[in-house]
Amino acid sequence: MEPPTGFWASLLSFLKFLPYFCGLLILGFIKGVLLCPWACLIMAIGISALILGLWPMHLIWTYYCIIRTKLVGPVVKLLLLIAATAVLIVWLIIGIPGSVFAGLVYGFLAPIMATFDAVGEGKEKPFVHCFVDGTWSTITGSCTVVRDVKDLLFHSYFSIMDDLRLQKPPDGEPYEIRLLDIPGALIAAALGLLLDGIMFTLIAFYKCPVMLFKGWKRLIQDMIGREGPFLETACVPFAGLAILLWPFAVVGAVLASILSSVPLGAYGAVVAYQESSFIMGLAYVFSSVSIFDEYTNDVLDMAPGSCFPRFKYRKGKGESSHGNSAPLSRPASFNREKQEGKRPPSRVTSFKNSIDEFNPFKLLDHLFAECRNQGEALVNKGVITMKDIEETKSGKVGSGVLNVGLPAYVILNALLRSAKADSVGLILSDGSEITSDNRPKHTIFDWFFDPLMVIKEQIKAENFTEEEEEYLKMRVLLAGDPSRLKGSLPHVPSLTERKKADIDAFARRLQGITKSISRYPTAKRRFDDLVKALLSELERTMGGSQSANGSQSQAQRLRNSVARMLSQKSMGKTDNIRDEDPEAQMTRLSRTP
Secondary structure (H helix, E strand, O other): OOOOOOHHHHHHHHHHHHHHHHHHHHHHHHHHHHHHHHHHHHHHHHHHHHHHHHHHHHHHHHHHHHHHOOOEOHHHHHHHHHHHHHHHHHHHHHHHHHHHHHHHHHHHHHHHHHHHHOOOOOOOOHHHHHHHOOOHHHHHHHHHHHHHHHHHHHHHHHHHHHHHHHOOOOOOOOEOOOHHHHHHHHHHHHHHHHHHHHHHHHHHHHHHHHHHHHHHHHHHHHHHHOOHHHOOHHHHHHHHHHHHHHHHHHHHHHHHHHHHHHHHHHHHHHHHHHHOOHHHHHHHHHHHHHHHHHHHHHHOOOOOOOOOOOOOOOOOOOOOOOOOOOOOOOOHHHOHHHHOOOOOOOOOOOOHHHHHOOOHHHHHHHHHHHHHHHHHHHHHHOOOOHHHHHHHHHOOOOOOHHHHHHHHHHHHHHHHHHHHOOOOOEEOOOOOEEOOOOOOOOHHHHHHHHHHHHHHHHHHHHOOOHHHHHHHHHHHHOOOOHHHHHHHOOOOOOOOHHHHHHHHHHHHHHHHHHHHHOOOOOHHHHHHHHHHHHHHHHHHHHHHOOOOOOHHHHHHHHHHHHHHHHHHHHOOOOHHHOOOOHHHHHHHHHOOO
């Protein structure tokens, strides 16, 4: 949509849009007030019950994993036990009120956003949808949030703690700390918390009016000229809402600045310990105020630099040496001198590109959709069997063929596809490409994307043949089942011992990345849907092998038998068939009258 040109045309467009926006805002506000109590009730009761019910288990298992781990020494274990106790107590205190607050915010804002989204471009019957959208979806969304929290507290938490318990130190020696440096580090942290807490608060309050009026000025200019976020019709309601809610954004920024003083002040202990010098830790404490002041000046487009002193707090060549820099340490004014020659971004740039950018949840949807397609193909080939589905549903394995091997297999196919196409990013099965420009701007995604790009370049350098690629795929898929791995790997005469070692390294790294992805929010819910789909495909495959006469009833009996068998297995009543071959189980069940 082209924005109007000229002052009067822009003003007329704004006057036409204003009552339309106000009407949608009032309708969304009414829906939010009506649905907010119900969403809050669902989320508060569900999340609070999960926190209280799992808290004793979290406490016991955390202590057990810290005591049993070989990754750290005795002193670090003692400190971890103290820190874990404090974290668990704080989690119990803030978790329940936080669930109430999250329910209020979600129940109120979700209907408002759905109301504005219902009248976007390309929507059919917008008048009906602006009343209907955001009603039942808010209730179901609240239930989904509770389920995702359950998966995080039960599945992701125990998976992370098991890794801590089973992981071994890379060089064979556990991590330990120097006790003599602890007192100086604690004093530096205390001074950092005190000084940074006071100074960050004063700086944030001093600059919050600048952020308030500069933000309003920019948004109002864009609204009158239909530029920036007001250029696209779909973004206009949200951009208009941003004008009204901008003071809350400023308050949130001030609170975030105050809260940031805690980790940044405590980082003085890290500096003091790493440099074995209390003086260096103290120098960082004073320098962090200057770093924060300079950072906020750059964000608010104020005069560069800072009036506070900045000292050298590293004994090396520079204070921003690799791996030891402070969280906010960076070249002065973000290398402003280098940026001055760059052309500033146009204010009339369309927002469609940012809308079409990938986000982690869409990528999870694509990953599990591809897992379903590839899994059904592997089921038809007999690679994925009933035994794999049983073990996954019962939770007996932590790194099985389905929950880790299949997603790693899908990611490997994408890496091979991208390496053959000489892509600078990652090519998905639908032909879309993830690059550094359109990839999700989330730190969590960087943990996955950057290592995958490194693996892709290494695969490209290896230049595998088709037989070697098949060997690698099976190695990745069946890495969690060593008993099947030996008999399922194809014989490839061209594979040398070095290439086999490289393939094993690729498989381990992909399995590790996939296991981390499985802990991502909403991943467990999507994976459960995947297992159900593969179970249905396996039933359909076995049912389709029967004769046309009565095949539907046979498939139904098979489904009931499988459900009964899984139910009995969960109750411990299937000892007599536990060791039976999976194919023999399916054959026997398909013949059950």
